[in-house]
Amino acid sequence: MKAVEETPMGLGAEMKVLGERAQAAARALARSSGQQRIDALESMAQALRSNVDQILEANAQDLEAAEARGLDSAMVDRLKLDAGRVESMAQGLSEVAAFPDPLGEVLMERVRPNGIRVGQVRIPLGVVGIIYEARPNVTADAAGLCIKSGNVVFLRGGSEAAQSNQAILSVLRSAVAAAGLPEDTLMSLPTTDRHWIGEMLKADAYLDVIIPRGGESLIRYVAENSRVPVIKHYKGVCHVYVDGDADLNKAEEICFNAKVHRPGVCNAMETMLVSESVAPTFLPAMAERFEQAGVVLRGCEASRRYAENIQPATDDDYHAEFLALILAIRVVKDINEAIDHIETYGSDHTECIVSENYTTVQQFLEEVNSSVVIANASTRFSDGGQMGLGAEIGISTTKLHAYGPMGVTDLTTRKYVIRGTGQVRS
Amino acid sequence: MKAVEETPMGLGAEMKVLGERAQAAARALARSSGQQRIDALESMAQALRSNVDQILEANAQDLEAAEARGLDSAMVDRLKLDAGRVESMAQGLSEVAAFPDPLGEVLMERVRPNGIRVGQVRIPLGVVGIIYEARPNVTADAAGLCIKSGNVVFLRGGSEAAQSNQAILSVLRSAVAAAGLPEDTLMSLPTTDRHWIGEMLKADAYLDVIIPRGGESLIRYVAENSRVPVIKHYKGVCHVYVDGDADLNKAEEICFNAKVHRPGVCNAMETMLVSESVAPTFLPAMAERFEQAGVVLRGCEASRRYAENIQPATDDDYHAEFLALILAIRVVKDINEAIDHIETYGSDHTECIVSENYTTVQQFLEEVNSSVVIANASTRFSDGGQMGLGAEIGISTTKLHAYGPMGVTDLTTRKYVIRGTGQVRS
Numbered sequence: 001m002k003a004v005e006e007t008p009m010g011l012g013a014e015m016k017v018l019g020e021r022a023q024a025a026a027r028a029l030a031r032s033s034g035q036q037r038i039d040a041l042e043s044m045a046q047a048l049r050s051n052v053d054q055i056l057e058a059n060a061q062d063l064e065a066a067e068a069r070g071l072d073s074a075m076v077d078r079l080k081l082d083a084g085r086v087e088s089m090a091q092g093l094s095e096v097a098a099f100p101d102p103l104g105e106v107l108m109e110r111v112r113p114n115g116i117r118v119g120q121v122r123i124p125l126g127v128v129g130i131i132y133e134a135r136p137n138v139t140a141d142a143a144g145l146c147i148k149s150g151n152v153v154f155l156r157g158g159s160e161a162a163q164s165n166q167a168i169l170s171v172l173r174s175a176v177a178a179a180g181l182p183e184d185t186l187m188s189l190p191t192t193d194r195h196w197i198g199e200m201l202k203a204d205a206y207l208d209v210i211i212p213r214g215g216e217s218l219i220r221y222v223a224e225n226s227r228v229p230v231i232k233h234y235k236g237v238c239h240v241y242v243d244g245d246a247d248l249n250k251a252e253e254i255c256f257n258a259k260v261h262r263p264g265v266c267n268a269m270e271t272m273l274v275s276e277s278v279a280p281t282f283l284p285a286m287a288e289r290f291e292q293a294g295v296v297l298r299g300c301e302a303s304r305r306y307a308e309n310i311q312p313a314t315d316d317d318y319h320a321e322f323l324a325l326i327l328a329i330r331v332v333k334d335i336n337e338a339i340d341h342i343e344t345y346g347s348d349h350t351e352c353i354v355s356e357n358y359t360t361v362q363q364f365l366e367e368v369n370s371s372v373v374i375a376n377a378s379t380r381f382s383d384g385g386q387m388g389l390g391a392e393i394g395i396s397t398t399k400l401h402a403y404g405p406m407g408v409t410d411l412t413t414r415k416y417v418i419r420g421t422g423q424v425r426s
Numbered sequence: 427m428k429a430v431e432e433t434p435m436g437l438g439a440e441m442k443v444l445g446e447r448a449q450a451a452a453r454a455l456a457r458s459s460g461q462q463r464i465d466a467l468e469s470m471a472q473a474l475r476s477n478v479d480q481i482l483e484a485n486a487q488d489l490e491a492a493e494a495r496g497l498d499s500a501m502v503d504r505l506k507l508d509a510g511r512v513e514s515m516a517q518g519l520s521e522v523a524a525f526p527d528p529l530g531e532v533l534m535e536r537v538r539p540n541g542i543r544v545g546q547v548r549i550p551l552g553v554v555g556i557i558y559e560a561r562p563n564v565t566a567d568a569a570g571l572c573i574k575s576g577n578v579v580f581l582r583g584g585s586e587a588a589q590s591n592q593a594i595l596s597v598l599r600s601a602v603a604a605a606g607l608p609e610d611t612l613m614s615l616p617t618t619d620r621h622w623i624g625e626m627l628k629a630d631a632y633l634d635v636i637i638p639r640g641g642e643s644l645i646r647y648v649a650e651n652s653r654v655p656v657i658k659h660y661k662g663v664c665h666v667y668v669d670g671d672a673d674l675n676k677a678e679e680i681c682f683n684a685k686v687h688r689p690g691v692c693n694a695m696e697t698m699l700v701s702e703s704v705a706p707t708f709l710p711a712m713a714e715r716f717e718q719a720g721v722v723l724r725g726c727e728a729s730r731r732y733a734e735n736i737q738p739a740t741d742d743d744y745h746a747e748f749l750a751l752i753l754a755i756r757v758v759k760d761i762n763e764a765i766d767h768i769e770t771y772g773s774d775h776t777e778c779i780v781s782e783n784y785t786t787v788q789q790f791l792e793e794v795n796s797s798v799v800i801a802n803a804s805t806r807f808s809d810g811g812q813m814g815l816g817a818e819i820g821i822s823t824t825k826l827h828a829y830g831p832m833g834v835t836d837l838t839t840r841k842y843v844i845r846g847t848g849q850v851r852s
Binding site: 223 | 544550551630682769795799804808826830842844847
């Protein structure tokens, strides 16, 4: 949709060809019906099931290469596919197919004094770039969410999963074509060579957005170097504040769940803030329960008065996204000091207050402007699926376009439609 | 709200100090009431009126400098203030004060099966950077729209208007402080030295968005070099397609208005596409009317068969935003060829169809995904005020966050608010 003259200087000829193919597919896809997109998604789900052997064979090659390169076991676990995981990918596509269609929704229509009708209608973004690391399931998940929302997906997966990604993509492309949509609805870079990332980041004439998924350094690299708009989150330094008016049983369950349920994910609690008025009652039992679950505790001086198993915390600990069984603790005077701490150390991801006091809860929910603010429930609910948004394409901790967990609706934009009967401006 | 460690390398110490002041003001502003923001806007309007002499004196210095530097008359006209223009700025602020408050709006709330309530609430973006050229009225307009939507505005005006901008800003800052909001709600760079733009573009730890307003080269520079998300439009190459089923009287009025009413603005028509079935009837009269209004016509070969005053068009003419009494013309086979032309040469700004055929109109409105698509009315209605959005902070032709004319609502984002009663995730 951009004029040829606007093609940025220095963009390689190959990337231009890919970009033009993506744009052509995006135009066709924007004109497809909701039923065609559902059919394509079902066709993709079936194709994954029918070609599971071929996919697992490709995955075995990646696993072999990973072993030869000595990748760590967490990475290998993310990389590994089996029949069950392929079936999950297929089921995910069917679930996305069944979502309500986000496209065509009329968000408003008003009649102006001169009789023109001004409406706003939901349309696809166009071409969505996804840069991700070693998880081959992202290939199918991202493809599904993008097709549902009428977008071409332009993938750049990690080199560790190159064979798996290629096998999955090839199966899905055929399935999309069999269902009557352009094969180029699903695109990827020709190789995992790093220079191609640079080409993607320059291709603002062809890509409407890039969503990087992976470690902080990858995301930071993309954000700092991209001419294409980026939706991102760097990290989740999530807080729970246990207020002086908290129900301490609820507080203990929520803090325990927020830290221990799945410590390696971005919505796990990383710092617990405790009002000084309940610290003497709350901290000793809480610290013991954490210790039994193997959680390493690092706290401020005040907190260490109430439990022997709390190590001294440094300022770095309050900035840290541990993604592990480590917890930073700070005793605060009151909600205002808690909010100040969050504003200094937080990452705009998710913060929680535990309190039975109406006014204190309201203050927290109104004044804390992280993407998800929670009263009296675990931070682990900060998740597209748990919040009823359907499958998640990512999470945004910057405020433009989307803020918080992103579902299919966040892969759309709105155009204005004006209907007149010959009006001109005087 | 960002951790200190995330401050990008290379950001100057002075910019960090300014950024931290802006962030502190943004926190205070986010907690202000709608009435406080209304009071601040009214106080600002009054202050402009009371200090008109001081503002005009500063403006006279800018005009003197402009004359000495030989700036062209269009630039001088944009720069020049008088009592009437200052009064318009004041009235603009009062009008913005009277808008409905966009903040706090609950966009949805749903109850999940486990009883948690998930809502979405409108909040400010935070700190909005505006980079603009010689129009001093932008200082007051942007300040007004940002305060209404709860945002700190961070201004970088053109050096031509340095004295005027400083005088206006100083008056407005005092007025905001008198109304009880932080002076730093309105910030600007300390000088108009160009290196400061670079500092702004790197300050993604402090600015939530930058909106560049001005010529295409300024906007392109900002878009290509900013680490802060940018909302922009490069240019408006707007099309009117006169369909074979057009009411030719409406078509003539609409095309004439779209080209001639105000040719120097981005929603003026730049290319007229005419169906070959009506070209013989429509073009001769239309071309004559344009000629009488002093419009230079450049068309394809087919168009030149119907009017002697059409010069040959080059491919560049179809890419051009003339912003002048020049019009490119092309005869097309049908709506599909018209849409193809728009997709090749368009700028995603505004496109119009003139047709009485229901199905053709629907096809155009559905398939053309420019930010504003119009049936049977002038492209000049692609304007926030005309569309009922209130005053316009800018226009976006990229799809992320906002697409089309932007009002105060587009200076906000949405956070999720979850209310529980002790739920944890199992």
